[in-house]
Amino acid sequence: MKIGVPAEIKTDEYRVAMLPVGVEELRQQGHEVFVEAGAGLGSGLADHAYLQAGAELLPGPETVFEVADLVVKVKEPQPSEIAMIRPGQTIFTYFHFAASRELTEAMLAVGAHCYAYETLRDEQGKLSLLTPMSEVAGRMSIQEGAKYLERPQQGRGILLGGVPGVAPAHITVLGGGVVGANAARIAAGFQADVAILDVNMDRLRYLDDVMPPNVNVLFSDRHTIREQLRLADLVIGAVLIPGAKAPHLIRREDLRLMKPGSVVIDVAIDQGGCLETSRPTTHRDPIFVVDDVLHYCVTNMPGAVGRTSTFALCNVTLPWVVRLANAGGGIAALQDPYLRTAANIIGGKITNEAVAKTFDLPYHDPTSLSG
Numbered sequence: 001m002k003i004g005v006p007a008e009i010k011t012d013e014y015r016v017a018m019l020p021v022g023v024e025e026l027r028q029q030g031h032e033v034f035v036e037a038g039a040g041l042g043s044g045l046a047d048h049a050y051l052q053a054g055a056e057l058l059p060g061p062e063t064v065f066e067v068a069d070l071v072v073k074v075k076e077p078q079p080s081e082i083a084m085i086r087p088g089q090t091i092f093t094y095f096h097f098a099a100s101r102e103l104t105e106a107m108l109a110v111g112a113h114c115y116a117y118e119t120l121r122d123e124q125g126k127l128s129l130l131t132p133m134s135e136v137a138g139r140m141s142i143q144e145g146a147k148y149l150e151r152p153q154q155g156r157g158i159l160l161g162g163v164p165g166v167a168p169a170h171i172t173v174l175g176g177g178v179v180g181a182n183a184a185r186i187a188a189g190f191q192a193d194v195a196i197l198d199v200n201m202d203r204l205r206y207l208d209d210v211m212p213p214n215v216n217v218l219f220s221d222r223h224t225i226r227e228q229l230r231l232a233d234l235v236i237g238a239v240l241i242p243g244a245k246a247p248h249l250i251r252r253e254d255l256r257l258m259k260p261g262s263v264v265i266d267v268a269i270d271q272g273g274c275l276e277t278s279r280p281t282t283h284r285d286p287i288f289v290v291d292d293v294l295h296y297c298v299t300n301m302p303g304a305v306g307r308t309s310t311f312a313l314c315n316v317t318l319p320w321v322v323r324l325a326n327a328g329g330g331i332a333a334l335q336d337p338y339l340r341t342a343a344n345i346i347g348g349k350i351t352n353e354a355v356a357k358t359f360d361l362p363y364h365d366p367t368s369l370s371g
Helices: 020-028 047-053 061-067 101-110 131-148 178-189 201-210 222-231 252-257 267-271 301-327 330-335 353-359
Strands: 002-005 032-036 056-058 070-072 090-093 113-116 170-174 193-198 215-219 234-237 263-266 287-290 293-296 343-346
Touching (some): 070 301, 090 301, 101 353, 131 267, 131 293, 170 178, 170 222, 201 215, 222 252, 234 267, 330 343
Parallel strands (some): 032 056, 170 193
């Protein structure tokens, strides 16, 4: 196959979808790889490294999309990129369709084959392509929360760990998955007072066993969430329902329970956000204030640490890129039961049930399309 790797154009996105070693591996499998010139610079990867690995450098995104049978990206196609995608072309990236009806309808209209990193389940049933970016975002959430709690950033003026004689910050983490667990560990390292909430008792028991003593695990219900909002200086929204829109665990009226200058980092914003008041923001303009509560809702948090994120992402995506390319992409790849879990839209038909339910659109079982 001809595989294209364009430069990412989303605001302040510095990741790239393939390392030079990925080019070398795909070449050994008999595929051709075309990389847009400068695509790796934001991650500290020079063009000559891709050339040495056997890639052909192309001058712009138009040429990459034109030549490629399979386009490998990091973030969802932006409007100018959607205009370059052709029917029958395979796109492998983070789509997060449930967060955007506009993107969903645009990709349906194009007739491309959309395989999403975030819904692919591996042989163990894990969301292995989502995990590394969730790890990065979880750890970054505390870093960003600490910054925006500072008074010059409009926060309460709170130091996460406090000092002798002064209480530490109280941090509430909504969701005990990969994002939440990583956020809680980093917050605990700052010596903050941490509560992590989840609805899965088995997960809570596990977290109780592995977390430091300053992390308390609590069952998540409406009463407990409201109680925590009264205490919290910093709230981390770490909720995930794979492929589906995140539930609104915090309503507009709940903000009145929170302290003025408290901060919410809504990591779930990629899937629509877990606050009723959340809306997407960028690294360039990351926060807004509603009812004296700072909202940080950047949709590509890991993009800010491009080098770390690129290596972490490509470590897990490369085997699946190879597998998708070897399968021939498109409809042919639906024969693979694991690649099938990544199929969200195939040739103008929604093949992910959660996405179809989100927008009340027809769902097509991917096995019915695979022949």
